[in-house]
Each structure stands twice: as C-alpha cells, then as structure tokens.
Amino acid sequence: AQSVTQPDIHITVSEGASLELRCNYSYGATPYLFWYVQSPGQGLQLLLKYFSGDTLVQGIKGFEAEFKRSQSSFNLRKPSVHWSDAAEYFCAVGARAGGTSYGKLTFGQGTILTVHP
Amino acid sequence: DSGVTQTPKHLITATGQRVTLRCSPRSGDLSVYWYQQSLDQGLQFLIQYYNGEERAKGNILERFSAQQFPDLHSELNLSSLELGDSALYFCASSVPTGVRGVETQYFGPGTRLLVL
Numbered sequence: 001a002q003s004v005t006q007p008d009i010h011i012t013v014s015e016g017a018s019l020e021l022r023c024n025y026s027y028g029a030t031p032y033l034f035w036y037v038q039s040p041g042q043g044l045q046l047l048l049k050y051f052s053g054d055t056l057v058q059g060i061k062g063f064e065a066e067f068k069r070s071q072s073s074f075n076l077r078k079p080s081v082h083w084s085d086a087a088e089y090f091c092a093v094g095a096r097a098g099g100t101s102y103g104k105l106t107f108g109q110g111t112i113l114t115v116h117p
Numbered sequence: 118d119s120g121v122t123q124t125p126k127h128l129i130t131a132t133g134q135r136v137t138l139r140c141s142p143r144s145g146d147l148s149v150y151w152y153q154q155s156l157d158q159g160l161q162f163l164i165q166y167y168n169g170e171e172r173a174k175g176n177i178l179e180r181f182s183a184q185q186f187p188d189l190h191s192e193l194n195l196s197s198l199e200l201g202d203s204a205l206y207f208c209a210s211s212v213p214t215g216v217r218g219v220e221t222q223y224f225g226p227g228t229r230l231l232v233l
Binding site for chain 2: 043092108
C-alpha cells in the first residue's frame with residue numbers, strides 16, 4: 001500500500017525567503033504525485049502534479065517540485081514566499097490500478113506554513 | 118474556483134441522526150471521489166464512483182453510503198451519526214484521461230459536519 005510522509009508539521013519563514021516543503025512517498029510502482037494547498041476554511045487547490053517525464057515540474061503561484069526516484073521524494077519549492085502563501089500544504093500519491101483508470105489519493109499529514117512579514 | 122460544488126457548506130446535527138451531503142462535479146467529469154478530513158485521521162479516501170458505478174472503496178464505514186446519479190451528481194449519506202463523524206467532507210471530480218493511470222482530481226470547498 002502507498003503512503004506519504006511530510007516530516008515537517010509546521011514551518012515558519014519570512015516573507016521573501018525561499019521555501020522547501022518535504023515529501024517522501026512509498027509506492028511499489030511509478031508514482032503519480034501531487035501537491036495541494038488548503039487555505040483556512042477553503043477546499044484543496046491543486047498546485048502541481050507529476051505523472052512522468054521531466055522530473056522538475058512547474059505549478060501555479062510560482063511553485064515547483066522535483067521528483068527524485070532514488071530518494072522517494074517530491075519536495076515543493078518556491079524561491080520567494082509571499083504572505084498570501086500562508087496555508088496548509090498536502091502532498092499526495094495516486095494509486096494506479098492495472099487495467100482501469102482510477103485515482104485514489106493517499107495524502108500526507110500536511111505542513112502548515114506560516115509567513116512572517 | 119475548481120468547478121466542483123458541494124452543499125451544504127455547514128451542517129450541524131445530533132448523534133444518531135442521518136444527513137446527506139451533495140456534490141456536483143465539474144462539467145464533463147465522470148468520476149466523483151469522497152474524502153473525509155479530520156484532525157486525528159487527516160485526509161482519508163472514502164469512495165469513488167465512475168459514471169454511476171462504484172469504482173473504488175477506501176476507509177468508509179458501513180454507516181456511510183454513497184451513490185452517483187445519471188446526471189453525475191453524487192450524494193454521501195451518513196447515518197447513525199457519532200461525535201467522531203464530525204469532520205470536513207470533500208468531494209472531488211476528474212475527467213477520464215483515456216490512458217490507464219491516475220486522473221487529476223479537483224476538489225470542492227467541502228461540507229463541514231458537526232455532530233453534537
């Protein structure tokens with residue numbers, strides 16, 4: 001069974017500083033990886049996804065993530081954080097089923113990002 | 118706005134009661150997924166429907182059931198409610214990619230359920 005670990009429960013950065021949120025996954029086959037963001041009282045918004053190909057993927061709001069198979073990681077990065085980036089971030093892995101197309105997502109526990117002015 | 122709508126936004130009810138949560142997927146999406154988000158369990162996959170048929174099942178209690186109607190909207194029914202069922206319930210939808218694999222899911226704003 002697949003699993004996702006986000007080692008950092010809470011991260012605090014200053015506005016304008018760089019950001020890296022860690023994500024490690026466990027899955028026996030080629031993973032399908034996602035990062036979602038949840039603002040307080042809001043739903044989950046897709047930031048970016050990795051299905052195959054280039055291991056560095058670009059997303060919305062200036063975020064990017066790098067898939068490293070050797071480290072089973074899919075860390076999220078942003079070069080300069082804005083106060084509006086304060087939210088909770090979730091990494092997820094999708095399970096691929098042989099012969100069908102479906103996508104149960106397994107989520108990590110989330111990382112809460114606080115941005116100081 | 119993802120295009121996925123959920124009603125109601127908030128629901129307060131008592132233990133032992135039954136509630137129905139509703140989800141309308143994005144236009145063209147055939148799959149609907151239900152997730153539960155709670156403080157102790159995090160985000161947990163409950164169930165998936167594809168074009169009216171159950172496709173995958175996760176950690177869904179026997180007290181819970183879902184269905185997807187011909188117009189593709191879905192309902193999640195929660196019965197014999199307990200205090201521990203208080204959570205945020207998300208619906209997501211996706212469009213078939215045409216290849217065997219995982220589809221990108223777009224989430225609705227959720228229904229916050231409080232059981233007193």
